[in-house]
Amino acid sequence: MSRGDARRVFISAADADRGWAQWIALQLRQAGYIVEYERSWQADASFPANMDNALARADKIISVVSPVYIDQSTYGLEAVVRTARNRDGVLVPVLVAPTTLPPLLGRLSHVSLIGLDEAEAQQRLLGGVRGIPLPRADEGVLWLGSVAPTRQVPPAPATPPPAPKLPAPFPGRIDMLADQVARALPPYEIGARLGAGGFGVVFEGRHRALNRRVAVKVLSADREDAQARYSSEARVLANLDHHAHVVRVYDYVEQDELHMIIMELLSGGTLTRRLRRLSQPDACAVGLAVAEALSHVHGHNVLHRDIKPDNMLFDDDGLLKVTDFGIAKIFDGSGASATAIVGTPKYMAPEQISGERLGPSTDLYSLAAVLYELLSGQPLFGQDLSVPVLYHRHLNVVPPPPAGVPSEIGAVVVRALAKQAEQRHPSARDFALDLAAAARESFGQNWLASSAVTVQLSEEVRTAVTGPLPGGHPGPRSKTSSTSVSVPASGGAAAGWDTPPTTVPPHVPSVVSVPPTAPAPGDDDRGGRGGRGGRGGRGGRRRAWLAVGFAVMVALVALGLVVLQPDDEPPAVLGGCTQVTVFSGGEGTPYDGYGTVLAGLIEDAYPGTSANNVPTAGSAANLESVRIPANARCLLAVSQLNTAVDAYGGTPAQFPTPIKNLRIVGPLGFDLVHLVVRRDAGFTRAADLCGRQVLSGPTRSGTFQIGSALFRVLGCEGSVRPEEAALTDQLARVRRGAVDAVLWAGGSPTAEIRESLRDGEWATLLPTGDSVGPMINDWNGRVGTTFGANFVAGDVYTAEEILPSDYPGVGRTLAVAVPNGVVANQSADPDLVAFVARALFDDRSTFEAALWVDGGGGRHFPTAAESVARNPVYCLVPLHPSARTYYAETGSVPGCTAGT
Known part of the structure; x- marks a missing residue:
């Protein structure tokens, strides 16, 4: 720095x-x-x-x-x-x-x-x-709501500034806190620190009279919600009957501003530390131990809600125990309402993210995500994903079976990862029985005896572990030797089933013919969760009718009455995508509107494909969502295309790691710079804000990028400050005089700005269009340095007008504009890309209506010839091959080699 x-x-x-x-x-x-x-x-x-x-x-x-x-x-x-x-x-x-x-x-x-x-x-x-x-x-x-938002990490300076003349020694002394804990707990001898984190500190301890080793968990801050979580954990565990796989709590003490839980000492470390050392049989043993613990706590109407490796610890004998019930929730048997989104994103069930009713299957989903990681050696959905991307994948992406894992075990895990809670195992005991039988079939009858993980199982589950192999008398919940009829998930997304397969008695001829495109139960993807306007419900109803029809078909075959053949054409599917996800922008923003329109066009043209619009934080998050080819076949994202150039080229300030497989699908109009100030502040031009406080979007957003470029050419770099707060909150701060201006790069009109201006007409917009030329020069210099000889200069910025019809009380304003568009990964389905590239022009009026609900005063988005053939961004980020083919047919190809 x-x-x-x-x-x-x-x-x-x-x-x-x-x-x-x-x-x-x-x-x-x-x-x-x-x-x-x-x-x-x-x-x-x-x-x-x-x-x-x-x-x-x-x-x-x-x-x-x-x-x-x-x-x-x-x-x-x-x-x-x-x-x-x-x-x-x-x-x-x-x-x-x-x-x-x-x-x-x-x-x-x-x-x-x-x-x-x-x-x-x-x-x-x-x-x-x-x-x-x-x-x-x-x-x-x-x-959520209390964790600080992610911002760009400032790099370390090349030459650190000199230290003060008297360097300050580290003032923290762990022994001072240990002494304070010891004074608050006279019966205990306090020993070494075992760990520390966001929750606080854990000390080793010993009860003097009982000579019992304990762990003392000390809350780090007396914040009201944290204190409530602490006392909640103590109460939950104290009220549970003792179980071999659940940590024991001995006491809870509040004294001298300390809040302490005294529990049994588990010195064997967390499961996290053993992830790479466990064999597949060991992983199944872990799954059984945790399932038994969950069966116990669910029997006491308690949901854990944060099952993950860090919350699974071992004692000296290798016995695994589930810990950290700080966010546990009491439920009434039919499910608990989610009053807040809590959990660890890497392992959260879809209903935790969407705020729906929770139940025992919520914890089973998290356990299956852990088991997936243990068995395959890779986290569910991959490494180093942002929270928005994790949320999207939990809600919408059906994972493939864990790689290198026996199919019987993979089927159990995949079932527990079903998007719909009712398609998972009905209880933790059922999950344990299925997993035990699958492990027995995969590893033999004595697999558990050779495991490095110590487990204590109920009689029913132990019988499933050691029962006879198929061919003899089947153990509990093992598959029979009869013919099974099941529908595989499309594209190899699931090897098993999300509901138990229907079996046909052996004497019935296996002559059932199933339409090849009928979605499997595992293809659900939550029926459009995250979509808007009620469109997502269509997919769920369609799947429900397919399920009913499938059940009727099997029943008739079982009676030997009919031989079925498909009479009707199956619903059309877009390429290989039964599910398409469109990442857009903040709810109610123009990007959100574009995403909703695009999802609707796909569903209307292809009833066999369910399309979801997912509101996001904007361009940077959307571009990251299509980074990984393996997960991006049926994903699209709306983005500022100049930000896409940063992503593709790896501009350090925006995207230190390039997204080289990024491709452009087509254009979607412009984002315009809105510079909002108070009418009574005396500002008449953008340069008046030099040295003032101007809020924009987050550090990696297109809004912050274009705002920084504008003020850089005005000669007052640093005036624009990145901000995570919502646009509505930023405008409120301008209104009360806490900041001088808000810079917003978005389609015109933007609902939040429109509503703010309506309320007493207290604000106005400053013109910025006269800075277009200097900003183009700035772009050519900065981005040209990144791309070197491959750089193609041109008018990436243009001047567009904000009209009086857009915002009440604001006159015609000339503003800087940057191109928007749809982007995808190189691996995106070619039929999907070809359809979208055509729709962006054939259905241009529908997208325009999403922005200009009043008709736009005769305005239109640019044609292919006005955008693809002229704007240099199409030279700096390649077109997707299927989009390139479409534009070649229309004669609108980029005037450079990158798009050919």
Whole structure:
């Protein structure tokens, strides 16, 4: 990070925590930040003015939180709180001691340094200041709405700035916290720290009188929701009868602002540490142990809701136990309502993400995701996926059977991963019985005896493990030798079934003919979950009727009455895609409208294909969604095409890792720069905002990219600030004067801006179109450096008008515009791409109506000749081969080699 790019940080601390303030300042300076103010509070006459000035200049405010900090009644804490109210996301509370927090701080995401060593504390501090959620999504519970949004990580400076003259030693001392815990728990001897994370710290302990080794789990912050989760975990576990595969809790203590659970010590480590060392029989043993634990807790009407390897620990004898019931929920037998989206995204069931009713099969889905990873050596859906992409895949993508795994076991796992909860096993005991029988068939009758995992099974499950192999008397839930009729998932998506197969008695001739395109139960993909306008329900109804027809057909065959042949043509399917997903933008935005239209066109033309529009965070997230070829056959994404150039070329500021298999399908009009200011602020042109606070989109968004380019050519780089908050929230901050402007790059009109302008006509738009020429020169220089000899210069930016009909009370405004379009992976289905490329022009009026509901005043999206043949983005990112064929037929090919 160069010094000119460094962000200013203000540190607020009590005098007693001065050592912490100095250490934090040192870490930030070495990471390239400018520490604006770090002195402890001083009560002299100039202090209030100095404090206000420092807070106004700061991009981030760090509050060094301890009991003495909260007890201060000086002007400093009041000023920090007031600033935090006016500037969302600016305040970062850093906890250095267990503390009871006031409501404002308690609602914010914390950076806890309690109980960490220096290296851990440094990592957590820098991650929190940069806005990176800690712990990572695959290592801890994700509490949506309270976890800080992901931002771009500032690179380390080439030459770190000099350290202060008196380097601050690390002030954290784990022994101080251990002493505090020991004073709160006199019956216990407190030993070494066992671990630390977002939840707090775990110490080893020993009950003096009983000589019993324990683990003491200490909450890191007395935040109301965290405290409730802690006490909830203790109550849930205390009320459960003892079970061999569920951790035991001995006590829960609250004292001296500490909240502590005392539980049995599991010194064998987590399952996470053993992932690479387990054989497939070991993995099945883990599956049985966890299924038995779930069967027990479900019998007490408790859902775990966060089954994952980190929450499975071993004792000294290798016995696996399920832990961490902090987000467990009591259910009434018919399912629990999801009052919040909680869980770990890597292992969450679809109904957890969509907020539907939860039940025992919710935990089974998570267990199946863990088992998939154990058996195949690869996480379900792949490595290093963002949370939005994980959500999409859990909701819409049917995983293939785990690679290299016996088909009987793969079928059990695939069934438990069904998108529809009712298609999974009805209970954890049923899952265990099926898994036990499948493992017996795959590995032989003595497979469990040779496993490295110790399990204690119910009699019924043990019988399924050791029962006779097929050919003798079948064990519980084993498959019979009769002929089975099942429909495989399309494209090899599932090897088993999502509902138990219907069996035909052996004496009935196997003459059933099934329409080849009928979707399997495993093809459900949740009937359009995430789609809008009710379209997704059509797929679910269609599958329901197919299921009824299939059952009737089998019943008739079983009676020997008929031989069936398909009488009707099956519904048309688009290429190889029975399910298409379109990533669009924020709900209600033009991108969202385009995605809805596109999904509707696909379903109308191909009734055998269900298409979902999935609202997202915008261009950067959409482009990442099509990065992996293996998962992108039936995926499309709406994006700013200049952002797609960054993704394809690997522009470091946007996409450090290029997406080389990215392809353009076709255009969808323009995004226009909306520069919204208060009418009474006195601004008349964009240059008036130099040095002011201008909010935009997230760091990697197209909005931030185009806003940065605009202010760069105006000579005031750095005025635009990336922001994760919703557009509505940003506009509210402009209205109350907390910031000077909002820069939004989107289709015109944009609903949130329109509604804000209607409300008293308090705002207006500034013209930006006169900056198009300098911005093109800036583009040619910056992007040309990335592409080198392959760069093709041209007018990637154009000037378009925002009309009075778009926004009430705003006159005709000339604005910078950038092209939008649909993108896909090189591996996308060619028939899907060809259909979409044609639809973008043949159905252009439908897409226009999604933006201009009033007809647009005669405006239209560009034709193929006006876009594909002229805009240089089609030279810098290749067209998909099927799209290229369509445009060649129309005579609208890019004027360069990249698109040929």
